[in-house]
Structure formats: structure tokens, C-alpha cells
Amino acid sequence: MENSGYLSISDILVTNEKIPCKFLHDLPKMGFLDPSASEDDLKAGTNVEIPLWLAESLHSRRPPLVAVDLPKIYKDSYREILNADACTVDMHKLSQYFYEFGCYIAKHDIKGEVSNTLINTFRQRFRMLLSASVSTDSVGAIQPLSVSERLQAAAAANTEKALSEWLQRGDSILTTANMVANHRKRKRAEMEMH
Amino acid sequence: MDPYEVEFIGENRIISVIPNFSYDKIYLICGEFGPFRAGLPINVPLWLAMMLKQKQKCRIVPPDWMELDTLENIKEEEKRSRFFTKMPNEHYMVEAKLILGAASEDVPNAAEIKTIIKDIWDIRMSKLRTSMDALMKSGGGYGRLDHLTMMEINSAKPLLPSAMDYLLQIQKKAQQRVQQPSALNTSTFSQSGSSQNT
Numbered sequence: 001m002e003n004s005g006y007l008s009i010s011d012i013l014v015t016n017e018k019i020p021c022k023f024l025h026d027l028p029k030m031g032f033l034d035p036s037a038s039e040d041d042l043k044a045g046t047n048v049e050i051p052l053w054l055a056e057s058l059h060s061r062r063p064p065l066v067a068v069d070l071p072k073i074y075k076d077s078y079r080e081i082l083n084a085d086a087c088t089v090d091m092h093k094l095s096q097y098f099y100e101f102g103c104y105i106a107k108h109d110i111k112g113e114v115s116n117t118l119i120n121t122f123r124q125r126f127r128m129l130l131s132a133s134v135s136t137d138s139v140g141a142i143q144p145l146s147v148s149e150r151l152q153a154a155a156a157a158n159t160e161k162a163l164s165e166w167l168q169r170g171d172s173i174l175t176t177a178n179m180v181a182n183h184r185k186r187k188r189a190e191m192e193m194h
Numbered sequence: 195m196d197p198y199e200v201e202f203i204g205e206n207r208i209i210s211v212i213p214n215f216s217y218d219k220i221y222l223i224c225g226e227f228g229p230f231r232a233g234l235p236i237n238v239p240l241w242l243a244m245m246l247k248q249k250q251k252c253r254i255v256p257p258d259w260m261e262l263d264t265l266e267n268i269k270e271e272e273k274r275s276r277f278f279t280k281m282p283n284e285h286y287m288v289e290a291k292l293i294l295g296a297a298s299e300d301v302p303n304a305a306e307i308k309t310i311i312k313d314i315w316d317i318r319m320s321k322l323r324t325s326m327d328a329l330m331k332s333g334g335g336y337g338r339l340d341h342l343t344m345m346e347i348n349s350a351k352p353l354l355p356s357a358m359d360y361l362l363q364i365q366k367k368a369q370q371r372v373q374q375p376s377a378l379n380t381s382t383f384s385q386s387g388s389s390q391n392t
Contacts, residue, residue, distance in 0.1 A: 099360070103367035115368030119333075119361060126330040126357055130323055133353060148360070156353035163349050166197035167291070 010147075014100040018049040021058070021066040052104055059108075068108045073098065079117050086124035091146035098146045125149065133157045200345050204288030205241035210255040212236075213246065240292060247297050254297040259283060260290065262303050265310045272317050278341040287315055287345050322346060326354055330361075 005011060023046050030042040033050060042048075050058075050066075058065040072078060073095045082089060091098050102118040109115075128141070129149060133156030135141035142150055206224060212235050219228035227238050235255055238246075246252040259265070259282035271279045283289060290311045298304035322342070329337045337354075339347055 099364055103364060106368035115365070118364050118368055122357075122361055122364065123330050123333060127327050129353060129357065130327060134323075152353060152356055152360070155356065159349060159352055163197050163345075166201070 010097075010100070014097045015053040015056075015104065016051050017071075017095075017097060017101050019052050019055050019071055019105070020047060020049050020069040021055050022047050022069065023066055024063075025065055027065070052101070056104075070105060070109060070114070071095070071101075074102060074105055074109065074114050074117065079113065082117055082121045082124075086121040087128055090144040091125075091149065092144055096147050099148060129153045129156060133160050195348050195351070197345065197348065200285075200348050201288050201292075203344065204285030205239065205244075205292070207240045207283070207285055207289060208237045209240050209243050209257060209289070209293075210235050210237055211243045211246060211252040212255060213252045215251055240289065244292055244296050247300075254293060254300040256293065256301045257283065257289065259286070260293070260301060260307060262306055262310070265307060265314065269310055269314050269317070272314055272321075278318060278321065280341045281343055284343055285345070286311070286343060318342075318346060319349065322350060326350060329354075330357065 023042055023044055026044050027042040029040055031037045031040045033042055034046055034048045037046070047069075055066060055068055059068050078094075095101060099118055099122060102114055106112075106114045106118070125145075128145060129152055132141035132145065132153040142153055145153055212233060213230045214232050215230060216232050217228060217230040219226055222239070222242075224239060227242070228236070230236060243252065243254055247254055259268075264282070268279065268282070290308075294301060294304055294308050294311075298308075301307060325337070
């Protein structure tokens with residue numbers, strides 16, 4: 001999960017997920033934030049879903065402009081489903097960046113249960129990664145996985161494919177090993193040749 | 195690692211061949227082999243044995259474990275045990291695949307042996323999968339890889355370490371944020387921090 005960099009695309013996508021917030025003050029001329037509002041000004045007490053990056057900066061001001069609520073997938077009702085059987089949940093539909101987003105959300109969760117839910121969910125769903133890596137119906141198996149889970153399942157499926165290829169085939173054409181191909185000296189030598 | 199790279203490493207195992215030619219000692223990076231005398235068994239690396247076999251210059255002496263009774267026992271043992279049992283050889287799969295692929299006529303009951311080795315492999319692979327799942331579910335921080343061969347470890351490779359790594363990252367990030375001292379409500383945060391460790 002190396003996505004905490006400022007310019008990391010995946011991190012930008014994660015922080016662009018919406019989070020429900022309650023505005024604590026009247027904000028003039030900010031009515032556009034609430035799609036259902038008819039006035040120009042945003043009234044205190046309005047509940048709006050705004051992207052996380054905006055919510056974080058509004059929340060961290062003194063005094064905070066918004067009170068941050070948990071998105072519904074991290075709330076009690078969903079948490080119970082996840083604790084019961086996380087494998088039944090279609091993460092791709094519900095929350096594509098469940099784990100990454102959850103890490104950001106965890107600090108707004110006063111009870112501190114979100115981080116446990118994240119860990120338990122990943123532990124339980126590991127079985128799905130395993131079966132997705134060997135499944136012949138790869139589309140169906142990969143469908144309910146979140147973005148990061150999909151990446152891991154794809155990597156595992158690659159190994160699995162290489163292994164079964166090795167088991168089936170007698171001989172293979174020799175290719176350059178990745179390690180050798182990526183070697184700096186070799187690259188430099190190639191560059192000098194051109 | 196690619197399975198072919200593991201195979202390459204496994205090809206350094208020494209096996210016994212009976213050459214049908216005579217030749218002086220040969221000097222290789224991995225050591226000296228020879229002199230070759232026609233009809234006398236000699237130990238050479240697996241890759242050399244394969245090469246000689248393909249040129250029809252030798253007959254391969256199958257390793258001791260490559261016979262039905264031994265393998266039958268191993269298979270039974272593997273089925274019975276909850277853990278992985280010790281394999282006769284760190285690269286049993288590579289050795290079996292190469293020898294049975296290139297020199298099946300030198301091994302008695304080659305077809306049965308092929309099946310039984312594949313059975314053992316399948317049992318072990320499914321065991322590996324279940325134990326990986328159990329490891330993740332139970333929340334263990336490490337797994338013991340006793341008696342697993344290189345090819346088997348390699349098959350678990352990007353998935354298990356990356357999943358463990360991912361789990362650690364979540365743990366670090368989520369907890370660090372929870373425990374972060376905040377001017378607002380430190381008391382609730384410290385309370386939640388302690389529940390993490392249970």
C-alpha cells in the first residue's frame with residue numbers, strides 16, 4: 001500500500017471518495033457544495049457528502065467547520081455483516097478503496113473499531129484472493145474484490161499460471177530473467193549501443 | 195521467481211548416470227566430474243545428465259526414492275499428517291519432471307510414478323493453500339515453512355508475503371491515526387488504542 005505519496009494517483013483516488021459531513025457554521029456562497037440546496041449560502045447543520053481531502057482540511061481548522069461522520073460501510077450495521085462473513089460483500093460495488101479509505105477514516109472513529117474491522121475483513125477475504133488466483137472463471141472471482149485486492153489476486157494468478165505452464169510443458173524457450181533484464185549495467189550497455 | 199529459475203537451481207542436484215562412452219575428466223564451475231568409463235555409474239549434475247541423455251550418451255539411474263513403494267509411503271504419510279512431511283529431496287518435483295520427461299524408459303513403472311508424484315504434489319499444494327488461509331484467519335504473524343520445497347514456497351510467493359505486508363500497513367496506519375494525540379478528545383483515543391492490542 002505505497003499510496004501515501006502526495007502525487008500518488010491511487011492515493012488521490014482514495015482521498016476523492018465521499019464522506020458524509022455536517023456543517024457546523026453558516027457558510028456564505030458555499031451553497032453549491034450541497035446539490036439539493038436552492039440558496040447561495042450553506043446553512044449550519046446541513047449534511048453533505050464531500051470528498052475526504054476537503055473534509056480533512058475543513059475538519060482540521062480551529063474551530064472545525066464540519067463534523068465528520070463515518071461512511072455507511074464503516075458503520076455498525078455493515079460492520080456486523082463484515083464480521084459475520086466478509087466474503088459475501090461485493091467490495092467493488094460498495095467501497096472500491098475499502099482498506100485505504102478505512103485507514104483515513106479510522107481517526108474519525110471515536111470507538112476505534114474501524115481498524116479492527118479492516119484487519120478482520122482482510123483476514124477473512126484472503127480466502128477469496130486465494131480462490132481468485134486459481135479460479136478458471138477469473139472474471140467472476142475477481143469481480144467482488146476491491147482495487148487493491150484485485151492487484152494482489154492478479155499477481156497471484158500470474159504465479160499460478162507460470163507454475164501450471166511449467167508443470168505442463170516439457171521444455172521452454174530460454175528468456176532473459178527479469179532480474180538480469182532490469183540490471184542497470186546491462187541497460188546502460190544497451191543504451192550506449194543505440 | 196519464475197518456476198524455470200527454480201528448475202535451474204534444482205538442476206544442480208547430483209544424480210547417477212551410466213554413460214555409454216569413455217572420456218576424460220571434465221571441469222565445470224560446480225566441480226570436476228569424471229573420468230567417464232562406459233558402463234560404470236558416475237555422479238553428475240542433473241542438467242549434465244539431461245544433456246547426455248538427450249544425446250543418447252547415457253542411461254539414468256533413478257534416485258532411490260523414485261520407486262513405487264517409497265512414494266506410496268510418502269503419499270500415505272502426507273495424507274495422514276496435518277503438517278508437511280519431509281520430502282526425500284529438496285527439488286523432488288524438478289527432478290521428477292526432468293527425469294520422467296526425458297528418460298521415462300530408464301525408470302521402472304514410470305507412468306505410475308508420474309501419477310503418484312503428481313498426487314503428492316497436489317496434496318501438498320492444497321495443504322499449503324488451506325494452511326495459508328488458516329494462518330491469515332487465525333491472525334498469526336508468521337508461518338513455519340518446515341519441509342516445504344523451494345518450488346512450493348515459490349508458489350505462495352507474491353500472495354502471502356504481500357498480504358501479510360498489506361495487513362501490517364493497515365495495522366500501522368489505522369492504529370497510528372487512532373493513537374495520535376489530539377487536542378479534542380484524548381481520553382477516548384487512548385481508550386480505543388488499548389483495545390487494538392487485544
